[in-house]
Amino acid sequence: MAILGNIIKGVIELKDTFSSETDHAEAQKKVLTDLLQKAKDTQFGKHYRFETLLESANLQKAFAEHIPYFDYNKINKEWWHKLHEEESDVTWPGNPSYFAISSGTTGKTSKRIPVTDDMIDAIRDAGIKQVFALNNFDLPADFFEKEIMMLGSSTDLDEKDDHLEGEISGITASNIPNWFRSYYKPGIEISQIEDWDERVQQIAERAEEWDIGALSGIPSWIELMLQKVIEYHELKNIHEIWPNLQVYTSGGVAFGPYEKSFNALLGKPVTVIDTYLASEGYIATQVRPETDAMQLNTDNGIYFEFVPFKPNYINEDGSLKEEAPALAINEVELNQDYVLIISTVSGAWRYLIGDTIEFTDVERAEIKITGRTKFFLNTVGSQLSVNKMDTAMRELEEKFDTTIPEYTICAKRGEDDEFYHCWYLGSELKGVDNSEIANALDDSLKSANKNYKVARSKALHGVKVEVISPERFYDWNERNKKKGGQVKMERVMNEDKFAEWEDFVKQN
Structure with missing residues (x-):
């Protein structure tokens, strides 16, 4: 009998009994008030007169009117650079204990995003919320005695002056509570290995020692790890070595593009739970099994605003125009893409995180990630967002009975000076002509997107497709020192x- 598991499950059920539904609009008002109150004496708070803002009759409206939008480049140039010059109380009281290194999917140089002790606490609290939400998924008691494989970046953080630096997954893993360490795999020693391939090799070699009940990590890297374990032990599927694997916690990217290839590595279905942990904070987590949407963490250190995702509000570099209107959580609607704006306990203010989302349930504050502002392809008016591209990939998978976990696209001029959409699809598909795939992709996008259909009848001359091994995408990330961890492949390139990408593919 799973005695410990029953105790843990009992505590979770008891917590759920005494929990009440969050009023997300009220929670957000309180978070904004707390943020401004705590930061009013910082350099940023004094510059933008937080103390005066706190006296406003409508704080949310006054905040939106008086504080400009910031992306990383802007806030770093104007404010965060001071943190590296031994200044304190810049955008948040004191100095951050950590900086999350994020090269993201578009930047040429690494971003250094402050992570304060308050943010570490907020991320930990959000993680506890996720644990308690497991009660909604009807998992057996013995699940709570199994080990959890968390595959992120290295926990061997770099010391720089008075702080530590690393990817956010490494920072959070290095701060796991002591009581959780016995459940956490691959363990501290292996997690500190910097080289991703070496770390995965160590996991494969020790896989038989562990009783894994849950996996957590970016889908593409989790797949590669599972493939390595299966190959090393000559297995048919991962359940032959981890028979009690029941849950996969995805994060950071939409799981849909990886669902078919991920399931091919399993011996039986697992419960997939989506989470949304970014370098800037723990944004949202799935709290119920009836949907794959995630609930925003509205009461936990992050204030959210939402800008309707429309071409006339977005600059060419993906930043927001100052006149773009921002909505509070009580003003949003269903079936509308929004640019996500956050203000946080790490001193990010009206910060463009780079993702677009849509609400699936406004009352529950449940969302789905729909894409990236910089991955919105609007050359010649095609208005393609990542979610539309992902949907097209799923249709191709069904039509050609294959998997396409990776892809990238560019709108570029051909030798005839006409614009073409040039796609590279990561797939093991054989025996099908690229022109046939291009025609199917073109038809799919025409039927799903009227703007694309109009563009194809005018300035968008055609569609070209190249099918290459998914391994080329992973090699590209490795070449750019972005293998493993929180890394996401760029879906749209200039x-x-x-x-550069095409030269790389040809060389390999």
């Missing part, structure tokens, strides 16, 4: 970056 012509300069795409030229």
Whole structure:
């Protein structure tokens, strides 16, 4: 009998009994008030007169009117650079204990995003919320005695002056509570290995020692790890070595593109739970099994605003125009893409995180990630967002009975000076002509997107497709020192970056 598991499950059920539904609009008002109150004496707070803002009759409206939008480049240039010059109380009281290193999917140089002790607490509290939400998924008691494989970046953080630096997954894993360490795999020693391939090799070699009940990590890297374990032990599927695997916690990217290839590695279905942990904070987590949408963490250190995702509000570099309107959580609607704006206990203010989302349930504050502002392809008016591209990939998978976990696209001029959409699809598909795939992709996008259909009848001359091994995408990330961890492949490239990509593919 799973005695410990029954105790843990009992505590979770008891907590759920005494929990009440969150009023997300009220929770957000309180979070904003707390943020401004705590930061009013910082350099940023004094510059933007937080103390005066706190006296406003409508704080949310006054905040939106008086504080400009910031992306990383802007806030770093104007404020965060001071943190590296031994200044304190810049955008948040004191100095951050950590900086999350994020090269993201678009930047040429690494971003250094402050992570304060308050943010570490907020992330931990959000993680506890996720644990308690497991009660909604009807998991057996013995699940709570199994080990959890958390595959992130290295926990061997770099010391720099008075702080530590690393990817956010490494920072959070290095701060796991002591009581959780016995459940946490691959363990501290292996997690500190910097080289991703070496770390995965160590996991494969020791896989038989562990009784894994749950996996957590970016889908593409989790798949590669599972493939390595299966190959090393000559298995048919991962359940032959981890028979009690029941849960996979995805994060950071939509799981849909990886669902088919991920399930091919399993011996039986597992419960997939989506989470949304970014370098800037723990944004949302799935709290019920009836949906794969995630609930925003509205009461936990992050204030959210939402800008309707429309071409006339977005600059070419993906930043927001100052006149773009921002809505509070009580003003949003269903079936509308929004640019996500956050203000946090790490001193990010009206910060463009780079993701777009849509609400699936406004009352529950449940969302889905729909794409990236910089991955919105609007050359010649095609208005393609990542969610539309992902949907097209799923249709291709069904039509050609294959998997396409990775892809990238560029709108570029051909030798005839006409614009083409040039796609590279990561797939093991054989025996099908690329032109046939291109026609199917083109038809799918035409039927799903009227703007794309109009563009195809005018300035968008055609569609070209190249099918390559998914391994080429992982090699590209490795070449750019972005293998493993929180890394996400860029779905849309500009012509300069795409030229580098094509040279890389040809060389390999």
